[in-house]
Amino acid sequence: MKITTQQTSPIEVTLNEEDQKNITATYLEKLWNWNREYFIENGQVKVNITHYSSHSWDTVDFVRKATTRDIFAEKVFQHLYRR
Numbered sequence: 001m002k003i004t005t006q007q008t009s010p011i012e013v014t015l016n017e018e019d020q021k022n023i024t025a026t027y028l029e030k031l032w033n034w035n036r037e038y039f040i041e042n043g044q045v046k047v048n049i050t051h052y053s054s055h056s057w058d059t060v061d062f063v064r065k066a067t068t069r070d071i072f073a074e075k076v077f078q079h080l081y082r083r
Contacts, residue, residue: 021080034073036081040066 005011015023025036038045045063050056064070 025077025080028073028076032069032073034070034077036077038063038070038074040070040074045070 029035035047038047040046041060043066045066046060047063049059049061051059
């Protein structure tokens with residue numbers, strides 16, 4: 001993430017805990033090819049998808065076979081969001 005400004009003097013940005021978590025999660029998602037909605041079940045990375053039409057329904061979609069990096073990412077996100 002890049003923050004640019006036209007100011008010539010130093011700028012200080014204060015982020016609350018929620019914003020810090022979101023910035024961290026966004027960076028880690030990109031780094032690890034992970035989505036904070038993913039979960040691992042039976043050695044597979046899956047995601048819940050809600051479909052909308054005249055009514056809505058949920059499906060669990062297969063994303064990929066889980067790797068050790070996926071298992072690590074899931075644990076980090078669980079800790080980050082206390083799920």
